[in-house]
Amino acid sequence: MKAELISVGTELLLGDIINTNAQYIARRLADIGIFVYYQTVVGDNPQRLKEAYDIAFKRSELVITTGGLGPTKDDLTKEIAARYFNRKLLLDMDSLQKIETFFKNTNRTMTENNRKQALFPEGSKILPNPNGTAPGCIIKEGKKIIIMLPGPPKEMAPMFEASVMPYLEQFQDCVLVSKVLRVLGLGESLMEDKIKDIIDSQTNPTIAPYAKEGEATLRITARGRDKKEAEVIMAPVEKKIRDRLGDNIYGVGNTSIDEVVAKELIKRKLTIALAESCTGGLLAYRLVRNPGVSAVLIEGDVTYSNDAKMRRLNVKKETLGKFGAVSEQTALEMVQGIVKSSNADIGISVTGIAGPEGGTAEKPVGLVYVGLYIKGKTMVRKFNFPGNREKIQNRTVMNALDWLRRELEHMN
Amino acid sequence: MKAELISVGTELLLGDIINTNAQYIARRLADIGIFVYYQTVVGDNPQRLKEAYDIAFKRSELVITTGGLGPTKDDLTKEIAARYFNRKLLLDMDSLQKIETFFKNTNRTMTENNRKQALFPEGSKILPNPNGTAPGCIIKEGKKIIIMLPGPPKEMAPMFEASVMPYLEQFQDCVLVSKVLRVLGLGESLMEDKIKDIIDSQTNPTIAPYAKEGEATLRITARGRDKKEAEVIMAPVEKKIRDRLGDNIYGVGNTSIDEVVAKELIKRKLTIALAESCTGGLLAYRLVRNPGVSAVLIEGDVTYSNDAKMRRLNVKKETLGKFGAVSEQTALEMVQGIVKSSNADIGISVTGIAGPEGGTAEKPVGLVYVGLYIKGKTMVRKFNFPGNREKIQNRTVMNALDWLRRELEHMN
The missing domain is CATH 3.90.950.20 (CinA-like)
Structure with missing residues (x-):
């Protein structure tokens, strides 16, 4: 399954905030073997958002959006998705009630435009948002899936874990296991020289070298029907690399x-x-x-x-x-x-x-x-x-x- | 001028690193009145990178890339740009010499693939990189401009300030003057409270508060026909802010x-x-x-x-x-x-x-x-x-x- 992320928001285009959502989602998708081929940031503009959907679905089956689910007229993600899939927006009474309760519980006044957050394209699967007023939703039509999530990371991440991960796992028939080797004493290009033939001859696992500040890293990613098979596929290649790089490898994974x-x-x-x-x-x-x-x-x-x-x-x-x-x-x-x-x-x-x-x-x-x-x-x-x-x-x-x-x- | 950023790198698509470059460049472009309409992240893949250029130049005149200027065969940004603009890659002797000197000075062995970093599309303007081995470059063809910068933020940002800002300013018909006040002793929201009325009543200059690790900053941006006019527009507003924040302001600009x-x-x-x-x-x-x-x-x-x-x-x-x-x-x-x-x-x-x-x-x-x-x-x-x-x-x-x-x- 090819995936693509679309982050919606002028504050991203202006550089006012940093796109942590894209990193979060990309990493979690990689964990379950869904590779993100593109990430796009686009503003709160109906025409450009529509074009972003067009481009995305030409090259990917799964599109995940963040942002633009808010109550203001600038928030257009669901509206444009409804237009793209030619569906009406319908009021979901259950979501409306939850939004009303959220405002009551936090002693805030609910304005009329907050009702907009309970509107969803017809046939959507609605994703509850326990941390805010904007529920997410999923539209699946044929092979195309769009998952729309709120922009604030503190709302997006819990929704992703609670609703999106279980939803996506049903589509996966393979598992990716990934391991990062950390290397000191060899620069990135010297390291690559030493194992170039292994990198070139491999498709599963894949091997990707990176330069980090003062050190080099090597990511080995194996694909299998389950975790065990992926690990078995990885083991001999990892051994070969370790034999070549020797004690220049000082650690594995997120360490220093x-x-x-x-x-x-x-x-x-x-x-x-x-x-x-x-x-x-x-x-x-x-x-x-x-x-x-x-x-x-x-x-x-x-x-x-x-x-x-x-x-x-x-x-x-x-x-x-x-x-x-x-x-x-x-x-x-x-x-x-x-x-x-x-x-x-x-x-x-x-x-x-x-x-x-x-x-x-x-x-x-x-x-x-x-x-x-x-x-x-x-x-x-x-x-x-x-x-x-x-x-x-x-x-x-x-x-x-x-x-x-x-x-x-x-x-x- | 419509601008678009393309960040190249599998490590971004996998969520291994966060795209701070996009934020940095977007913010600096906003400072000089160039608005970024799209940001795209794409992997180290020739076909997809080529398509990203195609899409970008259909909707924007200025494309700025980061990443993919390294020595390995995965680094393709210049190669694909040369193909897009139908130009040969030529060896720049001056850059090659600098790279050789860099390796000599640091007692490291220069491998054959490091020569690749001295190859540029014919007719490029080359941007020196005092902080690494990968120079950047600019191709201008008709109204299309592509600016290619290295991926490591510590190399990208100094190159952006030294070479890209002066290059872009020639295309702007108004000048933006921007000043960052650095604040300690007040949190971001306390600082904002103290000057909220000034922020709300201003359109030129604009005033944008940000939270940084352990401190707060305030960016004042004035627009004028020339630098002098912009400075005259900024001065009274800056004074008003300084009166309110007093000695909580410890510095101006890129300091600590x-x-x-x-x-x-x-x-x-x-x-x-x-x-x-x-x-x-x-x-x-x-x-x-x-x-x-x-x-x-x-x-x-x-x-x-x-x-x-x-x-x-x-x-x-x-x-x-x-x-x-x-x-x-x-x-x-x-x-x-x-x-x-x-x-x-x-x-x-x-x-x-x-x-x-x-x-x-x-x-x-x-x-x-x-x-x-x-x-x-x-x-x-x-x-x-x-x-x-x-x-x-x-x-x-x-x-x-x-x-x-x-x-x-x-x-x-």
């Missing part, structure tokens, strides 16, 4: 490198302390945004000035003078200093040039040294990161955490 | 409370040191993301454990025992400790319960104490923030910085 590392530290009861310069607290914050990390994070020192590096971390004045704040030696003394004062099992230090100022030919913007102390061993790595200040800081944090993740894996 | 504070500290050469618990480095990082802050930020201590609070900040064991880590007394000793050890002009401390765990009836999730040392005076404020862990951390940081901003203003 900081979450993976935080969970691992909590699980293993390994304490950690951080000494940051150019990332300015971002490394600490990324760990702290994960609940429960207080059990393992002893402290983070944002030693931004040389004074703080010496005072807090015992970095030697001579080291700063001879090699500079951004150097292997400073990164080394920083991580040694934070481990010594905190007595943590693991230490990470970061010093670098995040830019836009401060770069030289010898030490360009993007040069970063990361120090890692783990299992009594101290190591320093040099990185050169692309991008602006924010990207350099972000990539520094992701790569520092990814390094720690790999070390923790090899501890097994 | 951390930028305002960082600039002010740098200008006044006032040093600062931070002691954070529940925000875990976010406060330090917000300051550090602003270039040049190294001149004033001495250090930040993320004293997440009680041990670190005592060792680093000299918080008394008895204070932690008697009042707890989340208390007015602890916040006070934290800020005194960080100021004493760093010798900074200004100190901020934060301790609170960011949740989701750790709340009690007496000290619920969202309870935060902020300490501020300035001009020899130490103060502590208590806050109760709504929302989840991330929101509480974010609001804590914004309110702490806003407090400092107001104190700095009153120092004049």
Whole structure:
């Protein structure tokens, strides 16, 4: 079944609000194996809305609309659908009563134009709206189905779950199972190079690479008659990909490198302390945004000035003078200093040039040294990161955490 | 000029990501008086993308695409546009060189498919991308204009401002001047209440309030024959609004409370040191993301454990025992400790319960104490923030910085 979403509303066209409904519905349809081929946003205009229906039904069987079910004369979604399917609008007494009750219960005055919300194209299946005054409705004619939902996400989503999902599941003869692999240490194009032949030779499952901020992801989607069959179809291809990408795969699904590392530290009861310069607290914050990390994070020192590096971390004045704040030696003394004062099992230090100022030919913007102390061993790595200040800081944090993740894996 | 947006990408159709680009572009076009009539999302499929171009140019003169400029074979936006306009794809040596330099500077291997990003339809105007490897481009043929932009918002938005806005302004016969006032200390609805009569009585300039994460903004847009006339029309209304909102307005345009504070500290050469618990480095990082802050930020201590609070900040064991880590007394000793050890002009401390765990009836999730040392005076404020862990951390940081901003203003 090919599906298409039509979001109706001038506020979307003006950019006043963001189209979260389209994302919500698209994701839920993907969950039950209905693929959305197009999403369209159109204003509250009868002619353009009619044309949007025409175009949509030429290329899709299922059209889901959001918005335009309100009481004002600008709200036209049902009216134009009635015209498209050549049906009369009829008053539904049951819906009218519910609307009257809703107004009574919320101590508001019902105006005459609210009656409009109880009008539906003849033969519609009406979808109750427990969270507002606009019920939704479904028209099915031959192979064409239109499902009209209210615009406010807080009304749309519960209606979608309660009425639309059960309605749609009856039409599905296959199930899609989808899995996202998260990759660090390879860019999107390098990752794709490594598995290009697998991607090209596959139709079920399909494999789609994406670039995310500082990392790459890979979505594998398998189709089967039921969940089990889809999983069986996916397994060998996933294994092949995992063999190629190895430990560059750091996680599955909706996670992040900081979450993976935080969970691992909590699980293993390994304490950690951080000494940051150019990332300015971002490394600490990324760990702290994960609940429960207080059990393992002893402290983070944002030693931004040389004074703080010496005072807090015992970095030697001579080291700063001879090699500079951004150097292997400073990164080394920083991580040694934070481990010594905190007595943590693991230490990470970061010093670098995040830019836009401060770069030289010898030490360009993007040069970063990361120090890692783990299992009594101290190591320093040099990185050169692309991008602006924010990207350099972000990539520094992701790569520092990814390094720690790999070390923790090899501890097994 | 009728405009239409086409967002290209399977990840949008699957609901993996939300279409923030469409909102951004729609809003910016509205600012210069270009109305978007349709927004379409279509996948990385040559046939369907071609049809989307056909439909779009039947009803609009200006088509702006986002996405599909990447290096992989799924990226087809330029290729299909070349086919639509019947033009060859030519290699742009200048762009190729920039891409090669980008890879060289970042020590990454450029793969063969990255060359694809330097191919453009013959006769294109090329739009540089300082934040990534995919330049954008414009094709103008008769009345038809297509503008192709990269998908990642952090690349798209700067390109839109630097290259697309100046390009489009030449087609407009009136000029819109727009100004965004940024407001902290009042919620969106409270702000709207205060100026509702001004909003309702105005058509030129128009006034649009928005809620942003933790703050509110107000966009004033004036229309005139030229920039000067628009500014003259805006001025008295802006003054009226400023009179009503007073020092809740902390900035104008594309700024943030951390930028305002960082600039002010740098200008006044006032040093600062931070002691954070529940925000875990976010406060330090917000300051550090602003270039040049190294001149004033001495250090930040993320004293997440009680041990670190005592060792680093000299918080008394008895204070932690008697009042707890989340208390007015602890916040006070934290800020005194960080100021004493760093010798900074200004100190901020934060301790609170960011949740989701750790709340009690007496000290619920969202309870935060902020300490501020300035001009020899130490103060502590208590806050109760709504929302989840991330929101509480974010609001804590914004309110702490806003407090400092107001104190700095009153120092004049």
